[in-house]
Amino acid sequence: MSNRRFVDPILAPLTGAVMLVAIYMVFLYVPNDKAQGLVQRIFYFHVPLAIMTFLAFGVVAVASAGFLWQGTRFWDRLAHSSAEVGMVFCTLVLITGPIWARPIWGTWWTWDARLTTTLILWLIYAAYLMMRTVSGPGDQGARYAAVLGIVGAVDIPIINRSVYWWRTIHPAVLVTREGGSGLSDPRMQWTLGICFAAFFLLFLWLVWVRNENARLRDAVEEMRHEMLTQHA
Amino acid sequence: MLALIRKDLQIEFRTKETLASLLLLGLLTLVVLSFAFDPTSELRVEAAPGALWVAVIFAGVLGLSRSFLPERENDCMQGLLLCPVDRGTIYLAKTVANFAFMMAAQLAIGPIFIFFFNLRVTASLLGVFLSLALGVLGFAAVGTLFAAITVRTRAREVMLPLLLLPLVVPIFIAGVKVTGQLLAAKPLADVAPWLNLMLGFDVIFLVVGWMVFEYAVEE
Amino acid sequence: MENLSFLFAAYAAVWGLLFVYVVVLSRRNRALEREIEELRSLLQRPPS
Numbered sequence: 328m329s330n331r332r333f334v335d336p337i338l339a340p341l342t343g344a345v346m347l348v349a350i351y352m353v354f355l356y357v358p359n360d361k362a363q364g365l366v367q368r369i370f371y372f373h374v375p376l377a378i379m380t381f382l383a384f385g386v387v388a389v390a391s392a393g394f395l396w397q398g399t400r401f402w403d404r405l406a407h408s409s410a411e412v413g414m415v416f417c418t419l420v421l422i423t424g425p426i427w428a429r430p431i432w433g434t435w436w437t438w439d440a441r442l443t444t445t446l447i448l449w450l451i452y453a454a455y456l457m458m459r460t461v462s463g464p465g466d467q468g469a470r471y472a473a474v475l476g477i478v479g480a481v482d483i484p485i486i487n488r489s490v491y492w493w494r495t496i497h498p499a500v501l502v503t504r505e506g507g508s509g510l511s512d513p514r515m516q517w518t519l520g521i522c523f524a525a526f527f528l529l530f531l532w533l534v535w536v537r538n539e540n541a542r543l544r545d546a547v548e549e550m551r552h553e554m555l556t557q558h559a
Numbered sequence: 560m561l562a563l564i565r566k567d568l569q570i571e572f573r574t575k576e577t578l579a580s581l582l583l584l585g586l587l588t589l590v591v592l593s594f595a596f597d598p599t600s601e602l603r604v605e606a607a608p609g610a611l612w613v614a615v616i617f618a619g620v621l622g623l624s625r626s627f628l629p630e631r632e633n634d635c636m637q638g639l640l641l642c643p644v645d646r647g648t649i650y651l652a653k654t655v656a657n658f659a660f661m662m663a664a665q666l667a668i669g670p671i672f673i674f675f676f677n678l679r680v681t682a683s684l685l686g687v688f689l690s691l692a693l694g695v696l697g698f699a700a701v702g703t704l705f706a707a708i709t710v711r712t713r714a715r716e717v718m719l720p721l722l723l724l725p726l727v728v729p730i731f732i733a734g735v736k737v738t739g740q741l742l743a744a745k746p747l748a749d750v751a752p753w754l755n756l757m758l759g760f761d762v763i764f765l766v767v768g769w770m771v772f773e774y775a776v777e778e
Numbered sequence: 779m780e781n782l783s784f785l786f787a788a789y790a791a792v793w794g795l796l797f798v799y800v801v802v803l804s805r806r807n808r809a810l811e812r813e814i815e816e817l818r819s820l821l822q823r824p825p826s
Contacts, residue, residue: 366781369788376792395774415799419792426788430781450725457721461713470774471708475722478701481767482726485760489729492752493736529796536803543810550817557821 342528349525369427375526383413388480391473404541414452440491581664585618607676608738623702627710650772658699683741690737693757700764
């Protein structure tokens, strides 16, 4: 495939470069937050990680639908790769979140709507990956996982809404969006933007590497099969 | 489809195994949860809705995991699939049957729930019943789909709850909220948004399940 | 400044986990590539 020659030498260094810029901005460029102080800088990684993990699950859903529709290995590998990478990101969100919350609010876990939804998402990712493990090779397992991918993705917005209402006393009243981050300083906005870009590229690169892994595994399977039939 | 539902109900009536298990497990859960609270404390009344729904979910997962056992054990799945019906119809029939079983169990557990937690029997019980029906329907919709999937998977006793519980969180949250509010004698209008959420959940997942079921049972 | 240790913990966790994941993935990839090479040469050989 021609694009492999294209992607490999470009994506990895590009990701590295942008990430380096992001780190510089988070640690040396952006000013301290007035209210929260130094710890607030976790936010610049925490938020892009969160966005990416939800994006990853979106990819899982689309790839799952594609797999059920077309049945090609391409879609299945993509779904599995995105799920694994998404899981890693999700774990990081759930680690950085409490580390940020502890000094700011005094508790490790606040059951706030977004973090709780992320927790449920993590459980769905875990179920998806477990499903893959117990199913073994073959299309059937892939199909089951695809069903989970689609159902999960449809469910996430509903889960989000229900957890959000759970946290407010009167769900009938329209409550405005939870505590904004108060990004007054444009330098903060820039930093956040670069971090988004950095983690988006990281996501693309990791999915790419993981997908290569899946592709290679499929190739090995094919070759083994060929060997068996050749020497039959 | 009616024939399919009738078939499932008939199988159940013969042994009543599933119904009995649902009942007993639900009961047991309520009892155990009661031990978590001091009988005289205020906390019991507040915790009551939660206890009820935990019992519903626990027992429900068991009932669902058994719902495809007859097909699996006797290799009837092939026979079922040979029927000239749409896969989606099979799904709906199974879901209705599961729903019926769970609701039947709830009818028995409900009064016991009121006993255990010393709740006042007020008119709001109708609302509570409605929320139970909506919740169990949603639970059955998602549960039947994944029961069909996990019945053919390794470690199926673990996989079904693992898959199901995160997915039915909205039902659980809504159910507990509604039950709690209604038992505290709040008007039905207050809980309307939650009931709408449950209704939406039910409709959405009945449709999704109906569309996707064929992939769950394909060989 | 104890807040600094929280900041450090968060970033250490992020980079640690990402690093481990990347290393695991690349090791697996390289092993797979080796295996493909081996299999390829085995397939070239005529059946004995």
